[in-house]
Amino acid sequence: MSEGRFGIHGGRYIPETLMNAVIELEEAYNHYREDPEFRRELQELLNDYAGRPSRLYYAKRMTEDLGGAKIYLKREDLNHTGAHKINNVLGQMLLAKKMGKTRVIAETGAGQHGVATATVAALMDMECEIFMGEEDTRRQALNVYRMRLLGAKVHPVTSGTATLKDAVSETMREWTRRLSDTHYVLGSCMGPHPFPTIVRDFQAVISREVKEQMLQREGRLPDAVLACVGGGSNAIGSFYHFIGDPSVRLIGCEAAGRGIDTAETAATISTGHLGIFHGMKSYFCQDEYGQIAPVYSISAGLDYPGVGPEHANLYDTGRAEYVAVTDEEAVDAFEYLSRKEGIIPAIESAHAVAYARKLAPTMKKDQIMVVTLSGRGDKDCAAIARYRGEDIYE
């Protein structure tokens, strides 16, 4: 077995053309992760530019309404650019800069990772090209404009199902075309080694802060941590520093789309099988011949047929649980949080909020739950209005 494994998952299943690039990236990362100067620069960017640490907010009205566990929201939606994606982008792009790269490319689904990459490219004066499924450029038109405004070039991807998986494929193809000056800023804890580890490490700031904030506020660890899972970057970041604390339930909320008993779903762990795709061994939605399934979710950011290899292993070992949440439940939660707490969550994050609504009432009042709000929901308002039958456009 090769390096970069999480149990049987992970590895680096990529064309030979890319091998030296990922090895070079791994070596650079291993060097800079311990470099005090790099760590200081990154911390400064996270604090002063992205606005960290993000708040841990006690959702009093939601807690009282549900009548069970005490609910805290980890407010990644308050980060600059409106989502957790910036944590990873700042880390990877600082690394790319140190490696002498002058150009970055990235895939994006909902557009949040693309916006974060375009933002930091502007900040660091790097050339930036974003690949986004054509279907998603329609669903998330506002984010396309934001990326262009920030100076990035956005390529609509028309191959396959024209969604996130095709955007990843096309960015990989572009990387094999042009490696020497270009870093691929992969946006989730997936792909070939070392990406799942790098992205997890840069997102682990979420659980590091939650742990500190929780100990300060409550003097103890939470009983459950919930986060939505597409590729799984905000979830792995929210789980990471609790993996060694068995009293903390770790719950990943996948997108069931129209339901896990329908073909229109993106719930990989609930409906997928072991496979090899996009550089990694993990679980994927696929048919009996290994053809990757055309998945569906209302949320462009969770509309992905695979899951990061570390999640696949957390599932295998039973350390984390994965549940499926439908479009309808997520939209209800989107509206619920808006009205209960005055917080409009990203439709991705609303999947975690939806499961929190089910779980909290089953827990005791002295128990504590943390729900990561991975992003804010401004980008989704038009799409949700249309889902509810209101014909509005941005």
Added chain:
Amino acid sequence: MNKIRKAFENGKAFIPFVTCGDPSLAVTEKLVYAMERAGADLIELGIPFSDPTAEGPVIQAASMRALAGEVTTDKIFDMVGRIRRNSQIPLAFMTYANVVFSYGIERFAGKAAACGIDAVILPDVPYEEKEEFSSVFRQYGIAMISLIAPTSQERIRMIAREAEGFVYCVSSMGVTGVRDRITADVEEMVGQVKEEQEIPCAVGFGISSPEQAAQIAQKADGVIVGSAIVKLCGTYGAECVPYVERYVRQMKEAVLAAQGQEI
């Protein structure tokens, strides 16, 4: 494995690629016979994959067409079985890791061997991951072909040392597809391979014209062409066979001329 080596015994080899089931498996079967008549030395049969990340637009589109026609791995095994009743030309499957893995590596290798496949090429399985696959294929007498790329540099020797059948030299950066210029230093790549092991080297990615093929053939043992042929299948559909046959004949003549031999 000896059969793969045989492909390199008729002068410089010409190795065409077609996507199975584009436009239909019946036509793919006819293409194999036609290409053999035209002088092909080994044929790469692509098993279509939904998300072929190493392919350019031409082969991506062919894969989509084939899958839309409900081609499956099992139907392709059956087709190869039919071909083997009429032809002994060396055949290699080219596909992606998940097609083999999800079928079960052991089950796939067993069926491939039973229907008469000689080699397998998996572009998304690099040296570090190959053992999981090659150890099984080896038991069934199927060679797992190793690829080297313009970026491989110091990795070439390590890869060449364990290579089986022939070495697939990727001549350009990027994905498959027709190119005006071949940028890699093919001579240098082939030279490094041969210092490690006396194994045939075939060059692919981007080659389409007889001139390019002749030029490459001076420096390598064989030339691989995919997109240019798949393009003909896309353009002419069920009528593509004579066009492909003519093209392959032209290309085989070009590679033979490169070493001063005539057909």
